[in-house]
Structure formats: C-alpha cells, structure tokens
Amino acid sequence: MVLVYFSDPKVQDKVVETLYPLRYKHLRPSGFGPLEPLLELRREVVNKRTASAFIINTSSCLESLSLSWLQQELKIPVYPLGPLHITAPAPSSLLKQDRSCIEWLNKQKPRSVIYISMADMETKEVVEMAWGLSNSNQPFLWVTRSVSITGADVIDSFPEELQSLPESDFKNLGPIRLLHKLNKECQVSFKDCLGQLLVQQREEIACVIYDEFMYFAEAAAKEFNLPNVIFSTTSATAFVCRSVFDKLYAENVLVPFNEPKEEQNELLPEFHPLRYKDFPVSRWASLESIMELYRNTVDNRTASSVIINTTRCPENSSLLWLQQRLEIPVYPVGPLHMVASVPTSVLEENKSCIEWLNKQKENSVIFVSLGSLALLEINEVMETALGLDSSNQHFLWVIRPGSIRGSEWVESLPEEFSKMVSERGYIVKWAPQKEVLAHPAVGGFWSHCRWNSTLESIGGAVPMICKPFSGDQKVNAR
Secondary structure, eight states: OGGGGGTOGGGTTSBOGGGTTOBHHHHOOOSSSOHHHHHHHHHHHTOOTTOSOEEESSOHHHHHHHHHHHHHHHOSOEEEOOOGGGTOSSOOOSSOOOTHHHHHHHTSOTTOOEEEEOSOEEHHHHHHHHHHHHHTTSOEEEEOOTTOEETBSSGGGSOGGGSOOOTHHHHHHHHHHHHHHHHHHHHHHHHHHHHHHHHHHGGGOOOEEEETTOTHHHHHHHHTTOOEEEEEOSOHHHHHHHHTHHHHHHTTOOOOTTOOOGGGGSBOTTSTTOBGGGSOOOTTSOHHHHHHHHHHHTOOTTOSEEEESOOHHHHHHHHHHHHHHHOSOEEEOOOGGGTOSSOOOSSOOOTHHHHHHHTSOTTOEEEEEOTTTOOBOHHHHHHHHHHHHHTTOEEEEEOOTTOBTTBSSGGGSOHHHHHHHHTTEEEESSOOHHHHHTSTTEEEEEEOOOHHHHHHHHHTTOOEEEOOOSTTHHHHHO
C-alpha cells in the first residue's frame, strides 16, 4: 500500500509519480497522532458535497498545474483569489504584535536581515538554530511565540547562551576587556546548556574542547565529569609567551603598547630570536588586564591535553617547552586551514579578484591584507599606496570598510590615491585569502601576521612582508 510510505523512512525521499516534485515525506498532513484519523479529516475536507465552487487563497502564477488538476477532479469552478494578505484592510494576526522590531529593522542595511518565524520546536532545535544564526554573522529577527518551544513556557526560560553580549561591547570594551566579561558572564549559561545537552544525548558527548580564551567552559566540564581539552588557535610560541608573561611583568621588562624603552630591543636569552618588544601586549588594555587574561588562558586546570593549530616544522622547540611546562600532552594538529571544508572568513569575499589574478604573470603580484581589526591613519594608507606604486609591481590590496580612520572606505581619500593605485592595483573590500595565496600569480604577501594568515602564507610558500600591529602578531612576525 502506498500510504505505508508515510511511516517507512527508507522511502520518504521517493518522488510521488503523479505529483512531481513532491516526495512522500511531504504528503503527511501532520507530525502529531496516528495516520488514520488525519486521513479521515482530510477526506472530509476535500468532499465538495453540494458546493457550487471552490475559492482558494493562492495565485495562478504560482500554482497553475495544481489549480488545473483540482478543476478537473472536482468538476466545479476553482477560483484563485489570493494572495489575500495584500488586500486585507486590518491585521490578520491573532496574537499581539510587537512593533518595536520595525524600529530595529530601520537601522539595518537593505537585504541584510534573516527573518525567522516557525512552528513548534524542541529546546535542542532552538539552541542549534541560535548557534547557526550567530555563526552566520548576519543580523536576524526571530519570532519565538510563548509555548512554541517544547519544555519552555517563555523565552526567559531558554538557556542563557541564546542571549549574546551586545554588539556595542566590542567597540566600547575592546577585545581584552570583552574577553574578561565573556568569561565571567558565560560560565553559568554554558553550564546550563551543557547540562541540557547531556540530558538529551548523554551517550554522544564524550569530551569538551574549548578555545583557550573561552576558559569558562572548563568549570562546566569539570562539574559533569567530562574530559576537557584546550584548543589554541594561536601559535605555540605565542602560547609560550603568554606562559612566561607573569614572570617578565614581575621583572618590569614589559611596557605598555607604544611606550618604547631601551631594553625592549634586547633578546630574551631563553627564547631566541624573540625580543622583549615582541611580547603580545595590546593597544586596547593595560598590562595588568592582559596579565590576568593570559594567566587564565595558560592555566591547564583539569585539561587532559592541549591541541594547537600549528605544525612541528616551524615550532618544534616551543612545542617541547610547552610539553615540559604543562605536563600534559600537547598535540600540533595544523595547519587546519588546509582541511577546512567551509570558508573561514567572517566577511563577504569578493571573488572578482581571482579573474584579475588570472591575467597576471606568475609571481608578479603583491597581495596586501592587514586583517579584520587593524586601523590605519589616512597618511599610512597614502604612504602604503606610494610604496606599492613605486615598486612597479602589480598588487591586490584588501581595504576593509571602516579600517581607515576618518574614512568609510577609499572614496574619501585624496585624489592622488586613485592615481597611484589605478595603473597596477586592484582594490577589494575583502578577498578569498586562501585562494589568493594559492594562486600562481601571487609572489608576496604584505600581512599583519595573525597566525591564520601566517600559516596560509607558509602553506602556499608565499614570502611575507610583515607589518604586525599588536597581540601575537609581533611574535609571529619575528
């Protein structure tokens, strides 16, 4: 019997021959209750009895075939008179509408918002959807009705991880203070989230792997007796530097960002070729605040091991140092960008630059990209343009919107800028960096030296020109 297909998972994806492109899994009228009462209800609904016509809230341009089929099957006129919402004189909603979202939408860019409005969901599904929306890096408007989530009466009873820190926090606090706040505010909510996941799928969760800067996760793993592993996305050498930061701070050899001191150029005896000035301080926070953060990131607590996005070739001595210092296994598992199945960029990539690269000679192009956070003064941009123009080399230059102080993008730069870059340059707001560095036309990479960019450049065998700004960039550049 064909109706058995409703409950047979093996054939749910089969196409219904007379209703292409529908599949059997699309025909089941409801996910609740046995099939027979539902079929009886549907049978009554489509029985026209003495009706003289059918009117349907639809449009001929969308459902011409289905309307023709109904006309023949029912043998009475079938009139499409929708979409009715376009002509409705009053709101058709049965629930009270919250119109504050319109004010929020007015502040967003055109076509930038994802709108979500769905039927009943399990709490687990809501949590997974929340993470997906968060990782999409798109603003979203999400309708969550009361009692629409199984096991939760109102949105306030959701796990707190559905609530993110305000976007303004990064701008107002800076990265170091933001990380302090994140670790303080997420500890309880992450524990609640992990607890719920363990109730739902205990056999599937064997271990917690957490980013070194998200150390709030360790307390939750410890409470539920789960093994935990620290994951470092920075270099092993940067990890070493954070590990000895306390000692160097106590010796008064580290200075705040942009406050030069004679000793800063001296080599560290134990960490050749690093100099004191290379240590990962930040322009956004005091040494005390940085020290507190680093003390927490390098504390292995109950971790069973550390995995680092690096390889032994360039960092063998640092890996051996960490192995002895931490007294737990340290595994280099990189470079991870070589096995990533999806783009790792948080910004929209302009792939038109690949077509431009295809027209250039081998090893003839300088690729310039200074990351997603660095800010340049207008005079720095102009000097960079002058240097690139004077090199007589073609260049692909990533200039992120908002990365030039006092200028939204390049439109407001002096007229000389266009003259210097127009002949041999190609400017984009963001580029597919892995693809660019793998392109045979690229012969050099002018970089800020964050670890991902450094690994990608090494992986593509592209020589680097280093312009580090802060944090671990100076360690990597050295």
